[in-house]
Amino acid sequence: MAQSSIVKIPSTWFHLHHRMKANGKPMLHSEEHNFDIGFNSNLIFPNPAAKHFLCSICKGLPRYPYLLPKCGHVFCYECITNLQSTTQTNPTLPCPNCEISFDITEMVAIEMASDAQRNIYASFLVRCPYQCGYVSSPKAVIQHESWKCSKRPVKCTNLGCGLVLPDQEMEMHLEQCSHRYIFCDKCHLPKLVNNNAHECLTTESVSAKCIISYLFK
Numbered sequence: 001m002a003q004s005s006i007v008k009i010p011s012t013w014f015h016l017h018h019r020m021k022a023n024g025k026p027m028l029h030s031e032e033h034n035f036d037i038g039f040n041s042n043l044i045f046p047n048p049a050a051k052h053f054l055c056s057i058c059k060g061l062p063r064y065p066y067l068l069p070k071c072g073h074v075f076c077y078e079c080i081t082n083l084q085s086t087t088q089t090n091p092t093l094p095c096p097n098c099e100i101s102f103d104i105t106e107m108v109a110i111e112m113a114s115d116a117q118r119n120i121y122a123s124f125l126v127r128c129p130y131q132c133g134y135v136s137s138p139k140a141v142i143q144h145e146s147w148k149c150s151k152r153p154v155k156c157t158n159l160g161c162g163l164v165l166p167d168q169e170m171e172m173h174l175e176q177c178s179h180r181y182i183f184c185d186k187c188h189l190p191k192l193v194n195n196n197a198h199e200c201l202t203t204e205s206v207s208a209k210c211i212i213s214y215l216f217k
Contacts, residue, residue, distance in 0.1 A: 026157060027147055027148075028154035028155065028157065028167065028170065029146055029147060029154070030145060030146050030147070030149070030152040030153060030154065031152075031153045031154060031155050031164050032145075032152070032153060035063060035142070035145070035146065036063065036064065036076065036077070036078035037055075037058040037060060037062075037063070037076050037078055037079060038054070038055045038058045038059070038060020038061050038062045038063060038076050038079075039060050039061045039062075039063060039126050039129070039138065039141070040060050040129070041054070041059060041060060041061070043061075043126050043127045043128075043129055044061050044124060044125070044126055044127075045124070045125035045126070045127075045135070047123070047124055047125070049120050049123075049124075050124060052074070053065060053074045053120070053121060053124070054074075055074065055075045055076045055079050056073075056075070056096050056097050057075060057076065057079035057080065057083060057096060058076055058079050060076070061124060061126065061138065062074060062075065062076040062077070062079075062110075063076065063138060063142055064076060064077045064078070064109070064110075065077075065109075065110040065121060066080060066107040066108065066109055066110070067107065067108045067109075067110070067113055067117070068095055068100075068102050068106075068107060069102070069106055069107075069108055070095075070100050070101075070102050070106075071095050071097070071098050071100045071102070073095055073096075073097045073098065074110075075096070077107075077109075080096075080104070080107065081104065083096065084104050092104070121138065122137050122138075122139065123137075124137065124138055125137070126138050126141045127141075128141060128144055128145055128149055128151075129145055130145065130149050130151035130152055131151070132149050132150060132151045134149065149167065150166065150167050150168040151166050151167065151168065152166065152167050153165065153166060153167075154166075154167045154170050156170065156173060156174065156177055156179070157174075158174070158177050158179035158180050158181075159179060160179045161177055161178075161179040163177075178193065178194055179192065179193075180192075180193050181193065184198060184200060186200045187200035
């Protein structure tokens, strides 16, 4: 039975993805680039302990909190390392909160902190920044906003497109994208959907290297 000319190759045929949805579509990472700094304070549910974990540099609740062992102050890893890189090359610098000198290599990730500190941080409730209604612990929201939220912005994976849309709209776009590939009904190899100048390969035995160079020439 001949292949239909409208059968589409999944984007994963050409691109590597770490995760897949249940329907076989690629699970794309959010295109936001500010996930290394803290959650905005308006996303945090009221908690008396939150003020002790807020990063004084970005004013948010750190997504990846690091503690200064000498004073116990908490900062986003990105914020404190950027501060060090913009002020001096020496790894020793004063704490932005209390000015106690510390070595940046001595910082401790929240995962290596005491049980009490880890439990307090895990007890915070945070809203999804894309206002989808999801609420959970900081760690769970990081996974949600990066990979699962239907409102997170994702980029089309078809080569040459690059359109950014909410994830809930991306699947429809991938089915209609002018940069998507379909199977040729003659040679059964992929071609761009609007490539009317497609030249079929007639040789039955073709190396993978030749096919790749043929597709993207």
